[in-house]
Amino acid sequence: MKKSFVAGSALLAALAAAQSVHAHFALRAPASWLVEDDKGDPQKLAPCGGVEQNPGTPTGASTDVRGGQKLKVVVEETVFHPGHYRIALARKRNLLPADPEVTMHDTDRGPRSLSAKIETNPQPPLLADGLWAHTEKPTKNWETEITIPNITCDSCQLQVIEFMAEHPGVRQGGFSYHHCAVLNITADPSKPPEDAR
Numbered sequence: 001m002k003k004s005f006v007a008g009s010a011l012l013a014a015l016a017a018a019q020s021v022h023a024h025f026a027l028r029a030p031a032s033w034l035v036e037d038d039k040g041d042p043q044k045l046a047p048c049g050g051v052e053q054n055p056g057t058p059t060g061a062s063t064d065v066r067g068g069q070k071l072k073v074v075v076e077e078t079v080f081h082p083g084h085y086r087i088a089l090a091r092k093r094n095l096l097p098a099d100p101e102v103t104m105h106d107t108d109r110g111p112r113s114l115s116a117k118i119e120t121n122p123q124p125p126l127l128a129d130g131l132w133a134h135t136e137k138p139t140k141n142w143e144t145e146i147t148i149p150n151i152t153c154d155s156c157q158l159q160v161i162e163f164m165a166e167h168p169g170v171r172q173g174g175f176s177y178h179h180c181a182v183l184n185i186t187a188d189p190s191k192p193p194e195d196a197r
Helices: 002-007 009-018
Strands: 024-029 063-066 070-079 083-090 102-107 110-116 126-134 142-147 153-164 176-186
Touching (some): 024 176, 070 153, 083 142, 110 153, 126 142
Antiparallel strands (some): 024 070, 070 142, 083 126
């Protein structure tokens, strides 16, 4: 996946030249922890959205999940930009991973993001990486199911970020946009417990 993503960088540059430089996405499932507008804003600041002028209004929403079960994650890309997505889970917001390391390249419009590091074997707190890599505007929502670790965790933080390729970056959010959901996870005693990760 990484090779094809880098190999398509020329195509990404051409597409980005014709598109808006600011991607946006909305977290459709599970319920977002912030009130989102029709584009999914505010979403620039790591780790869970907001912007400096507007940290966002909490929804108070949380999703009850059984450990070891599948959870559907649905994302709507409201403003197209080439890139990919990543999902992480942590017990507290400040334990969520930093945005991925980005490789830059020079273009006739100045420096732009070429690619971001994708963990091919994600380890906690990462649950999935390199999701929905794309260079064309999606025609429907992105959907996947992730297996929730078999732990008990009240107010765990599920983070979904979008990395934007061929992007100059934004002061507040770098090359990623961010959303989170609050999960109340109850371990399934019939399944093996997860390790400390």
